[in-house]
Amino acid sequence: MIKIEKRNDVSPSIYFLTPILAIFLTLFGGGIIFYALGFNPLEALKFFFITPISDLYGFSELLVKATPLCLIAIGLSFCFKSNNWNIGAEGQLIFGGIVGGGVALLFYGHDGFYVLPIIVLSGAIGGMIFAMIPAVLKTYLNTNEILVSLMLVYVAKLLLDYLVVGPWSNPEGFNFPETRQFSESARMPILFDGLRIHAGIFITLITVFLSWLILYKTYLGFQIKVSGLSLKTAKYAGYKGKTMIIIVFMISGACAGLAGVGEITGPIGQLHRNISPDYGFTAIIVAFLGRLNPVGIIFASLIVALTYLGAETAQIFLQVPKYTGQVFQGMILFFLLGSDYLLFFKIKFLGLKKNEL
Amino acid sequence: MYKNFLRYIISVLFFLGVSGQANADFKVGFVYVGPTGDHGWTYQHDEGRKAVEAAGIKTTYVESVPEGADAERVIRQLAQSGHDLIFTTSFGYMDPTNKVAKDFPNVKFEHATGYKREHSNVSTYSARFYEGRTLLGHMAGKMTKTNVIGYIASFPIPEVIRGINAMTLAAQKVNPDIKTKIVWVFTWYDPGKESEAAQALIDQGADVIMQHTDSTAPVQVAEKAGVWSFGQASDMQRFAPKSILTSIIDDWAPYYVERSIAARDGTWKQQDTWHGLKEGMVAMAPYNSAMGSDLVKEVEQLQKDLASGKTHSFTGPIYDQKGNILVAEGSVADDGMLAGMNVYVKGVEGDIPQ
Numbered sequence: 001m002i003k004i005e006k007r008n009d010v011s012p013s014i015y016f017l018t019p020i021l022a023i024f025l026t027l028f029g030g031g032i033i034f035y036a037l038g039f040n041p042l043e044a045l046k047f048f049f050i051t052p053i054s055d056l057y058g059f060s061e062l063l064v065k066a067t068p069l070c071l072i073a074i075g076l077s078f079c080f081k082s083n084n085w086n087i088g089a090e091g092q093l094i095f096g097g098i099v100g101g102g103v104a105l106l107f108y109g110h111d112g113f114y115v116l117p118i119i120v121l122s123g124a125i126g127g128m129i130f131a132m133i134p135a136v137l138k139t140y141l142n143t144n145e146i147l148v149s150l151m152l153v154y155v156a157k158l159l160l161d162y163l164v165v166g167p168w169s170n171p172e173g174f175n176f177p178e179t180r181q182f183s184e185s186a187r188m189p190i191l192f193d194g195l196r197i198h199a200g201i202f203i204t205l206i207t208v209f210l211s212w213l214i215l216y217k218t219y220l221g222f223q224i225k226v227s228g229l230s231l232k233t234a235k236y237a238g239y240k241g242k243t244m245i246i247i248v249f250m251i252s253g254a255c256a257g258l259a260g261v262g263e264i265t266g267p268i269g270q271l272h273r274n275i276s277p278d279y280g281f282t283a284i285i286v287a288f289l290g291r292l293n294p295v296g297i298i299f300a301s302l303i304v305a306l307t308y309l310g311a312e313t314a315q316i317f318l319q320v321p322k323y324t325g326q327v328f329q330g331m332i333l334f335f336l337l338g339s340d341y342l343l344f345f346k347i348k349f350l351g352l353k354k355n356e357l
Numbered sequence: 358m359y360k361n362f363l364r365y366i367i368s369v370l371f372f373l374g375v376s377g378q379a380n381a382d383f384k385v386g387f388v389y390v391g392p393t394g395d396h397g398w399t400y401q402h403d404e405g406r407k408a409v410e411a412a413g414i415k416t417t418y419v420e421s422v423p424e425g426a427d428a429e430r431v432i433r434q435l436a437q438s439g440h441d442l443i444f445t446t447s448f449g450y451m452d453p454t455n456k457v458a459k460d461f462p463n464v465k466f467e468h469a470t471g472y473k474r475e476h477s478n479v480s481t482y483s484a485r486f487y488e489g490r491t492l493l494g495h496m497a498g499k500m501t502k503t504n505v506i507g508y509i510a511s512f513p514i515p516e517v518i519r520g521i522n523a524m525t526l527a528a529q530k531v532n533p534d535i536k537t538k539i540v541w542v543f544t545w546y547d548p549g550k551e552s553e554a555a556q557a558l559i560d561q562g563a564d565v566i567m568q569h570t571d572s573t574a575p576v577q578v579a580e581k582a583g584v585w586s587f588g589q590a591s592d593m594q595r596f597a598p599k600s601i602l603t604s605i606i607d608d609w610a611p612y613y614v615e616r617s618i619a620a621r622d623g624t625w626k627q628q629d630t631w632h633g634l635k636e637g638m639v640a641m642a643p644y645n646s647a648m649g650s651d652l653v654k655e656v657e658q659l660q661k662d663l664a665s666g667k668t669h670s671f672t673g674p675i676y677d678q679k680g681n682i683l684v685a686e687g688s689v690a691d692d693g694m695l696a697g698m699n700v701y702v703k704g705v706e707g708d709i710p711q
Contacts (some may be wrong), residue, residue, distance in 0.1 A: 106497055177543075266426070
């Protein structure tokens with residue numbers, strides 16, 4: 001007989017140590033996989049996790065990659081903490097990109113310091129409005145926000161397809177599915193010459209700080225946490241559940257929209273069909289790996305971004321298949337969830353004694 | 358005398374060997390948009406890479422690189438890690454390729470299907486796939502019973518429209534009653550969408566299906582439905598042995614080998630390459646004998662004529678859908694017109710999505 005019991009007390013230090021344990025287990029598991037593929041595991045792990053960030057350019061690329069992940073995950077943490085399952089951050093990112101990109105095209109050829117802030121703001125509002133759709137439908141029509149937000153991803157993708165193929169395509173671009181390159185005034189300022197790290201990182205850092213402030217120092221943050229722990233308690237305490245649901249979705253959507261607009265005004269510089277390599281979905285892993293905690297999410301976004309870069313370097317130097325990066329991401333999540341389970345539940349092996357049953 | 362000559366030859370060969378070894382570090386990088394196992398676009402580029410490898414040059418590839426912000430990093434990493442020549446094999450890599458090329462003037466870059474050569478170390482190359490489409494049109498016009506040819510199109514860019522037009526013109530020549538029906542799927546690779554499109558075209562009466570997308574789904578649908586089909590990019594015969602009449606094969610190998618050797622030996626120069634049947638960048642898979650030996654012979658002759666330049670895919674008179682003349686009688690479309698083609702010829706149904 002195996003019996004599973006809930007543990008009553010989980011120490012907070014172990015709670016925050018398990019993600020680190022998960023990462024070490026992933027490294028170990030990854031080493032075994034590399035060995036099975038016929039690579040020297042230590043060398044492969046070196047190419048995977050150290051080579052990518054061994055120079056300034058690599059470090060800047062890590063931040064470029066982590067910036068959108070961190071932003072989206074921070075936003076998602078508001079939703080997840082309050083038991084609202086927003087799975088459609090990818091759609092909110094794309095819609096934010098569409099709105100921000102549209103404004104950037106509107107300002108094509110304009111100079112002025114005001115151009116970029118307007119674009120960034122409109123991107124955030126775009127993502128926010130798009131996220132309000134599942135929120136409003138959930139609160140007033142009782143629909144399932146997982147399905148609605150997920151389906152809206154496809155709506156956003158198809159809308160982007162339509163725009164870049166048709167009305168917004170570059171008039172000099174031979175009908176290729178992409179817009180013009182935005183004007184300089186619509187681009188995120190580059191922080192260092194020759195690197196791609198851009199001003200978007202400040203937006204992310206400010207967002208992280210504000211999130212921490214809201215989550216831990218305001219009444220709203222308290223409501224979010226209580227609703228997450230027990231909806232009934234929240235109701236009993238008289239919290240306005242509907243308003244809160246809409247607010248967390250708005251925050252989450254705005255963050256995703258910011259991420260989208262940061263990508264198109266940052267490293268990409270135009271709208272086309274592939275503005276996001278599924279950042280919105282990967283950010284879900286980041287959010288949970290970071291324990292829905294702003295500081296945790298910063299570290300988690302760096303680690304997950306590193307798995308992307310590592311997959312590229314390992315492929316270039318060792319010809320390791322590209323998908324090992326995804327295997328690593330999967331393993332991190334698997335080990336994290338696995339150790340969580342053991343953290344919150346005790347497994348008892350009872351043998352065959354029948355005295356207590 | 359002879360002995361001295363031999364000695365001379367041997368010493369020259371020896372020196373060549375030595376200088377070849379001095380270039381042992383020479384490496385060529387490839388950036389792919391899809392997985393090497395897609396049996397279409399990327400698969401063929403990887404076949405080309407293998408040919409370079411077989412010629413004794415080291416190669417590296419990175420597959421499934423998204424055409425967004427990641428492309429620039431991958432291209433830059435290849436340049437930084439000592440690759441001397443880098444092939445970027447998808448249109449979406451155009452701006453990133455040019456950006457990286459600016460920072461690495463000593464590295465050569467080759468971008469497929471693009472039109473921007475902003476720096477002297479960037480070349481572009483593409484293939485005259487429309488010549489293959491002309492052959493497909495000839496076969497389709499002869500084989501169709503319903504006079505409806507179904508065409509699965511990806512994006513309304515000149516390359517795809519050129520293919521549709523070339524096919525339609527050739528089919529009309531042998532069968533004036535044919536109509537070309539098009540479904541735009543707005544993707545290069547999506548087996549689900551492609552098979553839906555194939556089914557929709559068959560439901561609309563098409564008994565010949567062709568595709569400007571890369572998966573094997575359409576030919577498999579055609580095989581099931583018992584209609585004719587054509588493979589794309591690689592020989593897809595084994596996926597639909599009864600249905601496939603032939604495949605247009607993208608053969609990048611000769612070009613990749615030539616350019617890699619040129620770059621290694623220091624003779625590489627910027628250029629804009631557009632090769633076709635003549636140079637072998639466009640090749641045809643074996644013709645299906647089910648279409649009859651007469652037709653096979655006809656098509657083989659047409660293939661020879663296209664290769665030699667005796668026949669041109671776009672020979673006037675050519676009219677657009679409204680009946681305006683595009684190419685006058687007795688002349689052929691020039692490359693500039695082909696490169697920017699954005700209207701359908703007469704006989705194609707529907708409008709180009711704008």
